[in-house]
Amino acid sequence: MMxxxxxxxxxxxxxxxxxxxxxxxxxxxxEIFDLxxxxxxxxxxxxxxxxxxxxxxxxDFYNGLVIHINSKGKILxxxxxxxxxxxxxxxxxWSDFVVExxxxxxxxxxxxxxxxxxxxxAPIQNIGAYGTELKDVxxxxxxxxxxxxxxxLFNRAECEFGYRTSVFKxxxxxxxxxxxxDFKLKKHPVINVNxxxxxxxxxxxxxxxxxxxxxxxxxxxxRKSKLPDPAQLGNAGSFFKNPVVHNLLFxxxxxxxxxxxxxxxxxxxxxxxxxxxxxKTQWKGKRIGNAGFxxxxxLILVNYGNATGRELFQVAMQAKQAVIENFGIELEMxxxxx
Ligand SMILES: Cc1cc2nc3c(=O)[nH]c(=O)nc-3n(C[C@H](O)[C@H](O)[C@H](O)COP(=O)(O)OP(=O)(O)OC[C@H]3O[C@@H](n4cnc5c(N)ncnc54)[C@H](O)[C@@H]3O)c2cc1C
Numbered sequence: 001m002m003x004x005x006x007x008x009x010x011x012x013x014x015x016x017x018x019x020x021x022x023x024x025x026x027x028x029x030x031e032i033f034d035l036x037x038x039x040x041x042x043x044x045x046x047x048x049x050x051x052x053x054x055x056x057x058x059x060d061f062y063n064g065l066v067i068h069i070n071s072k073g074k075i076l077x078x079x080x081x082x083x084x085x086x087x088x089x090x091x092x093x094w095s096d097f098v099v100e101x102x103x104x105x106x107x108x109x110x111x112x113x114x115x116x117x118x119x120x121x122a123p124i125q126n127i128g129a130y131g132t133e134l135k136d137v138x139x140x141x142x143x144x145x146x147x148x149x150x151x152x153l154f155n156r157a158e159c160e161f162g163y164r165t166s167v168f169k170x171x172x173x174x175x176x177x178x179x180x181x182d183f184k185l186k187k188h189p190v191i192n193v194n195x196x197x198x199x200x201x202x203x204x205x206x207x208x209x210x211x212x213x214x215x216x217x218x219x220x221x222x223r224k225s226k227l228p229d230p231a232q233l234g235n236a237g238s239f240f241k242n243p244v245v246h247n248l249l250f251x252x253x254x255x256x257x258x259x260x261x262x263x264x265x266x267x268x269x270x271x272x273x274x275x276x277x278x279x280k281t282q283w284k285g286k287r288i289g290n291a292g293f294x295x296x297x298x299l300i301l302v303n304y305g306n307a308t309g310r311e312l313f314q315v316a317m318q319a320k321q322a323v324i325e326n327f328g329i330e331l332e333m334x335x336x337x338x
Contacts, residue, residue: 001031002040008066012052013116014312015234015303022065027091029071029144029151029179036149040065047338048177050090050118054125054236056301057338058309067177069120074100077182085139087182090120094127102216107189108137110215111198114223116230116237120178124168125334126161130219131195135161139184143168143176152176163271164241164334191215197222228294234303235294239316240274240331253327274323274331275299281322291315301335313337 006023009016022044026032035041045064049055070091077085084106088097094117098109111132115122123141127134140155160167168176189212193199201218202210210218228235245253245262250270253260257280261273275298278284285295290305291312301316320331 001025002065006066008049008052008057008062011049011068012055012057013230013234013236014056014309015230016057016060016309018057018060018062018309020062020064020066023068024065025068025070026177027070027072032067032144032146032177032179033149035065035067036144036146041146046174048174050121051093051116053116053230054121054334055336055338056236056309056312058313060308062338069118069177071120071179079187082187084185084187085182086185087180088119089180090118090178092119093117094119094122098216101185102212105187105189105212107186107191107212108132108183109185110189110212111192111195111219112137113216113219119181123159123161123166123178123181125164126159126166128164130198130222131192133161135159137183137185139182141178141182142180143178145176147175151179163244163265169336226297228297228300228302233294234307235300236335238274238299238334239301240278240299240320241334242271242274243277243329243331244269244271245329246270249328272329277323277327277329277331278319281319281326283319283322288315288318293319 003023006020008018008020012018024035047066049066049068071089072091073089075087077087095114097119098113101109111130112127115127115129122134135156138156140153143152143154145152191210193202193210198218201222207214244265247268247270250262261276262270265271278293278298283293284298286292287304289311290303290307292302292304292315294300294302301312303312323329323331
């Protein structure tokens with residue numbers, strides 16, 4: 001079923017006023033097969049949309065079909081002595097799923113608490129936070145190939161997960177709709193509090209041996225104190241990825257800028273803090289009209305009022321250009337442009 005001229009205001013966290021020329025709400029995989037049979041996808045430009053928390057619409061009119069994933073349901077696939085395997089429909093809320101699993105005492109998701117969006121979008125950029133990534137709890141996923149309607153299972157290796165990326169963001173971009181994700185969670189959780197801010201927060205609370213609940217509560221508390229709430233201030237979290245540079249370039253930069261922030265990445269490379277780069281080019285807290293970067297979180301592009309998608313994009317591109325000119329580093333967008 002397709003509707004015409006549907007507002008996407010509720011379905012993008014930048015707070016943009018956008019209308020889709022065609023819109024289809026998917027609650028069941030069968031509806032995807034109908035779209036393929038009717039050849040709609042070959043005729044119309046299309047966008048697969050979950051919660052819209054990682055998308056920037058450039059224009060106020062999306063001239064194409066928005067396929068809005070709203071399928072619900074969770075089932076326990078199997079259980080072993082140590083693990084549970086759970087299948088979750090793509091349209092389920094990620095953070096609600098995490099809360100449910102944490103409440104049951106299952107381990108693996110707690111560091112990923114309170115990330116906005118849907119379960120089906122989580123593998124797209126291999127969501128990550130506080131020292132954990134989706135790939136650490138991922139078992140497999142089911143997706144429908146829009147080119148031929150085939151249902152395909154992807155295991156972890158086939159998803160080609162990397163830092164804020166997967167095969168669905170690169171080689172197979174826009175070709176598959178993820179319908180279900182299967183997770184492998186631990187019945188005897190192994191707590192990971194190596195991430196500095198998380199470790200510090202638990203220490204300050206006097207919690208020496210945290211449970212999954214403690215970790216989740218700490219992550220939620222840190223996130224609430226640091227990140228702007230999209231309901232108050234339109235944003236999509238980090239706009240750029242942290243760039244990975246060769247050690248030699250990092251050392252050169254370090255000589256010139258001793259306070260540069262970088263972390264060890266794969267052998268011979270450093271991950272540079274994109275927030276630091278933006279701050280150093282004076283874009284932290286800078287606004288042009290209603291579009292700008294957050295004054296406390298330099299990496300977060302913010303709609304301070306009625307900015308348009310293009311105004312937000314232009315601000316982001318100006319900051320990107322400033323980083324190129326000052327450091328010779330090209331920032332890559334984490335957010336998807338529609
Ligand atoms: C305040 C805030 C904080 C955030 N913090 C984090 C964080 O800590 N870590 C992190 O990794 N991300 C973070 N994000 C980004 C975002 O929450 C994640 O990327 C999330 O997974 C996006 O989910 P979504 O359902 O909103 O996806 P959408 O924004 O709707 O879509 C994102 C991309 O996935 C594709 N897509 C969506 N669903 C499907 C599907 N079922 N099948 C195929 N393709 C699909 C879309 O086409 C699009 O390319 C944050 C965002 C906000 C607003």
